[in-house]
Each structure stands twice: as C-alpha cells, then as structure tokens.
Amino acid sequence: MESLYIVMPAYNEEKNIKKVVKQWYAVLDGKAENSKLVIADSGSTDRTHEILTELQKEYPKIEILEDTEQYHGPKLIALYDYAIKNKCDYIFQTDSDGQTNPDEFAAFWNMRKEYSGVFGNRTVRGDGKDRAFVEKVVCFLLRMYFGVKVPDANAPFRLMKTDVVKKYLYKIPYNYNLPNIMLVTYYAYCGEKLFFHEISFQSRQAGINSINIPKIVKIGWKALGDFHSFRKEMKNEFKRKN
Known part of the structure; x- marks a missing residue:
C-alpha cells in the first residue's frame, strides 16, 4: 500500500480550517498507515492554530508545521521538504480555504502510476476574472521564457511522485514565492x-484572502527577474527534452 502526504498551507483560516481538514482527512482512508495530512500554520493571528491543535486529538494523522516562513510560497516549499524527508510515496497539495473539492481527488489518484505528476486545470474559476487573467499571463510568460505550454501553472490541486519533486525542489530558493x-x-x-x-x-x-491583486502584481513583477535567472540555470543544467 502506498503512502500519501496531503499538504496544505494555512494562514488565518479559522472560518474554514475545521471543515477543510475533516473533508481532506477522509481522503487518507485506504492509503498506507504512515500517510499524513500536514498543515503549515505559521504566522496566523486568529484561532487557526488553536483549532488545528484540537483537531489533532481527534485526527491523529494530522501534523502541524509551526516553524515555517509566514508566506504561502515558502510554506509550500517547507511542506514539500517535510514530505520528502519523511519518504512518502506521493505528495498531494491543496489549500486550506475550501476552494477545492476532495471528491475530485480519486481521479488523480487513479492516474498516479501513469504520470509523474497530475495537475489541476481550473477551466472555470469561481475566484474572479482578475485571478483568471493573471493565470493566463503567467502561462504566457512561461511559454515565452521557457518554451513550455501549460494550461494552468499554479492550481492548488496536484498529485506528484515524491521522488520527482525531490529532483527539482532544491533548485528553488527556500523563501521563493511561486x-x-x-x-x-x-x-x-x-x-x-x-x-x-x-x-x-x-x-x-x-x-x-491574504493574497490580493496588488500583492499578486508585486510578486509577478519580481517573478520576471526570477524567471530570467531560472531559465539561465535550466539551460546550463538540463538538456531540453522534446
């Protein structure tokens, strides 16, 4: 039986976290005994951490990371690093805001052996046209900078083989936003x-939402310089596969 770590960052999610944790915890049924639901909660100023601590008493496979960076991107990196170091077979990442549907996980799990990674594609988005537009711009920039064509680069619904994540995670700075x-x-x-x-x-x-449009624009502007650096490193290190 294969092990799964469901990982999610959290920040001031006291109104969502209990429901989200209960929904996603059920996904661990039928997975290896060492499977976990791991939540990175650092910096919350509401009752998120208190609620998570209470939930741990009822749901023993919950792990809470308290000593990560505060922001979303670095929390993701810390979560992936934790999963890698604990040698689980698969990592599934989602967010703690209730925007994703656990019922859609099974289709991803059924494809796990066929692909190194199965990624969500948000063809219809309930979070607004502005964010959908930002995602289109991101995908355009990835095509321009790296020559890769992807329909959705940032969906918080992704199942990945841990050994493949390990190949690339440590090429990304620990405090990177994206x-x-x-x-x-x-x-x-x-x-x-x-x-x-x-x-x-x-x-x-x-x-x-802790990440609003002005913050997205600021992060995106910095990303242009980051993409240039990543492209240079990737060209030097990897031979392009077609």
Whole structure:
C-alpha cells in the first residue's frame, strides 16, 4: 500500500480550517498507515492554530508545521521538504480555504502510476476574472521564457511522485514565492510525464484572502527577474527534452 502526504498551507483560516481538514482527512482512508495530512500554520493571528491543535486529538494523522516562513510560497516549499524527508510515496497539495473539492481527488489518484505528476486545470474559476487573467499571463510568460505550454501553472490541486519533486525542489530558493509555478515548469521543461486534469474551483468559502491583486502584481513583477535567472540555470543544467 502506498503512502500519501496531503499538504496544505494555512494562514488565518479559522472560518474554514475545521471543515477543510475533516473533508481532506477522509481522503487518507485506504492509503498506507504512515500517510499524513500536514498543515503549515505559521504566522496566523486568529484561532487557526488553536483549532488545528484540537483537531489533532481527534485526527491523529494530522501534523502541524509551526516553524515555517509566514508566506504561502515558502510554506509550500517547507511542506514539500517535510514530505520528502519523511519518504512518502506521493505528495498531494491543496489549500486550506475550501476552494477545492476532495471528491475530485480519486481521479488523480487513479492516474498516479501513469504520470509523474497530475495537475489541476481550473477551466472555470469561481475566484474572479482578475485571478483568471493573471493565470493566463503567467502561462504566457512561461511559454515565452521557457518554451513550455501549460494550461494552468499554479492550481492548488496536484498529485506528484515524491521522488520527482525531490529532483527539482532544491533548485528553488527556500523563501521563493511561486514554487508551484516553477515545479510545473521544471516538469514540463525536463520532459517529465505530466497530465492536466480539469477541476472545479469555488469562490472562497469564508474569511479574507491574504493574497490580493496588488500583492499578486508585486510578486509577478519580481517573478520576471526570477524567471530570467531560472531559465539561465535550466539551460546550463538540463538538456531540453522534446
């Protein structure tokens, strides 16, 4: 039986976290005994951590990472690193805001042996036209900078073989803001077998999104310089596979 680590970052999600954890914890049924639901909660100023600690008493496969960086990207990197070091077979990443549907996980799990990574494709988005537009711009930039064509680079719904994530994660700085985008880019650029599967994506169920459009623009502007550096390193290190 194969092990699965479901990993999710959290920040001020007291209105969502209990429901989200209960829904995703059920996905661990039928997986190896050492499977975990791992949540990175560092920096929350509401009751998120208190709620998670209470949930741990009822759900023993919950692990809480408290000593990560505060922001979303570095939390993802810390979560992936934790899963790699604990030698699970598969990593599944989603967010803690209730925008993704656990019922759609089974289709991804059924494809796990065929692909190195199965990534969500948000063809219809409930989080607004602005964010959908930003994603289109990101995919355009990836095609321009790296020559890779992907329909959705940043969806928080992705199942990946741990040994493949390990190949690329440590090429990304520990405090980088956009690790999910770069992981997809590495997968595509280096010829890993990946698949994009359509998923639903709801509007935020409760609470306030900590990453608003001005922050996205600021992060995106910095990403242009980062993409240039990544492209240079990738060209030097990897032979392009077609």
